[in-house]
Amino acid sequence: MTAQSIEYVELYTENRKPTIEHFVSSFGFTQTAESVATDRHSTMLCHGDVRLMVTSGEAVAAYLEEHGDGIADIAFGCDDVAATLDTARAAGARTLTAADGPPAVSGFGAVRHTLLPRSAPADRRLPAGPAWIPTPNPGPLPPWRRRIERLDHVAVCLEQGTLQDSVRRYTEGFGLSRYSSEQIEVGDQAMRSTVVRSATGLITFTILEPDPVKGSGQLDGFLARNRGAGVQHLAFLVDDIVLAVRDFEDRGVEFLRTPDAYYEMLADRLIDLRGQTEELRATNVLADRDEWGYLLQLFSRSPHERNTLFYELIQRRGAQGFGTANIKALYEAVDRARTAEEPVLHAQDGAAQ
Template sequence: MTAQQIAFVELYASEQKAAVDYLASALGFTEVAESEDEASQSVLLRQGRVQLVVTTGPCTERFIEAHGDGVADLALGCDDVAASHATAIAAGATDLGTSRGNPIVSGFGSVRHTLVPASADVSPPAGHAWRPVSADLAPAPRIRLLDHVAICVEHGSLDQYADFYAAGFGLGRYSSEFVDVGGSSMDSVVVRGGSDDVTFTFVAPGSATGTGQLNAFLDRNGGPGVQHLALLVDDIVSAVSEAGQRGVDFLRTPASYYDLLAERFPDMPERIAGLRTTNVLADRDEWGYLLQLFTRSPYPRNTLFYELIQRRGARGFGSANIRALYEAVERDRLTAR
């Protein structure tokens, strides 16, 4: 069975108010509802078709102690939940029981997948006693979709995870890439569902003993986990400008990068100045081009961060694109020492 969509993403946070404020005030999400029981307090936020649940409470303590603030659940919408559950278990997933009536299976590291019925509508996760909240007036929505989820795993494990997600969730291999920058390297494989609504980019250090950003992430995160969530926008220059004014801290790009963009993108010279001003990166594939920029992590252990991405026809993840991400984060890591 094939996973049809990412129904919601659940983040475990050590400080709920700070985590919610960042997503709402800085990234423009709207607080929709809240729920509470003996083990947890959750806030549901939404923008476009992206649903994020921020949870704190006793049920989160073990995860946060081991990994810090981050994604604990990538809920997958399935056309047949029972059949999808059976397929995942047969492929090697661990049955983690149920949550609010929905089956849960293991994914990677401590991240799980709650399996829910696929839906054309964006609706609150079932099973919670959600109470609507009257949030402050949100800015005009910029984010439309969750473009992809980047997942950092151990050196040498990419084939294992790609095979598992193909057999268990119907996510086929889409592309792969190896990047070597300044003695530090990254290997990657992208798996994607047939509808393109579920895309996981698995990244791993090229060496088990290296000191690059991915090795550092695995150390800080206590093993595999979600490195970043990529959020699709229609106009990235405006989105980045607005988010920056609201407090989002983005990575910086060297000025020399933009001196070469006019050669790489001769059909869009008028946009180079805007990209330079906002530090936005660009890449091209055979279908078109894409623009992207990455935030610094807003969380105490410097784990999860976010990406804004705009696509103009581009469907994949070209080598220049992946290299730009790696180099940008690597520069930031080295200069922060």
């Protein structure tokens, strides 16, 4: 009666070919299968254990007009699909099942969850509809196309006042556990955050909402652009973030720039990383730590027209957190840089975007 894995995420886009090209040529994904119908065209892309389905066509036009490019489906692999469907509905999820498709239920905003049997072969853990045509195996992949290991987490942005009910639906309906909760305050902005995770560790959602008193400019901005709740970013776990940033940036991925003042403060904040400061500065990589270890992370600029979705690279050296301290550190660095009259991005365009 639990969701155990994310089988794939489905991205709706108005520009399927350029979007696929971006993931293949810049992020190193490989096309593995394709499905064509009269009203939709879907392509499955893979990198490591990440499966990303890119879909366009008349069937998704209404979604795109309302929300722009974005994640519309996060498919869960379940130990018992029928039982998970029952518990999800009991927790408040709506049934969205098509007559010829696998069970699907509402998640948050316009995002749904297709429910698939975790024990089924990979070729059966795909949406129903026209047959999926496998793409010929490209053979051995170069190192830069093997940087991403799996989907580390999905960042979800909700309307103010809906966080607790959403967390309840994921814990009661899908068997996820509450991992952590915190209030994040940066200057005159604030947000609330709760992390929920499956027992397998293969599903992790960081769920955010604006603070009801202070508000949060960057979350409010996302909600306005997306016209409601949705996936703010996908975080890809990588083996070596410095190499990954260099590889992907050379091939067209645009990452956010970090002010020099951040690295001046980093040497004092994380003494053990002093020897890597210049390497991190050269690639704009951010660093944080928790009681278990360190993490390194960097955020991309959104490649989508409405700026409704962006991507994160994250490397974990034991750390189990999500770089919360970087939000505050970036804010302080920006303030220091402004004092020095150095033009930089706002802190909200960094770790929190």
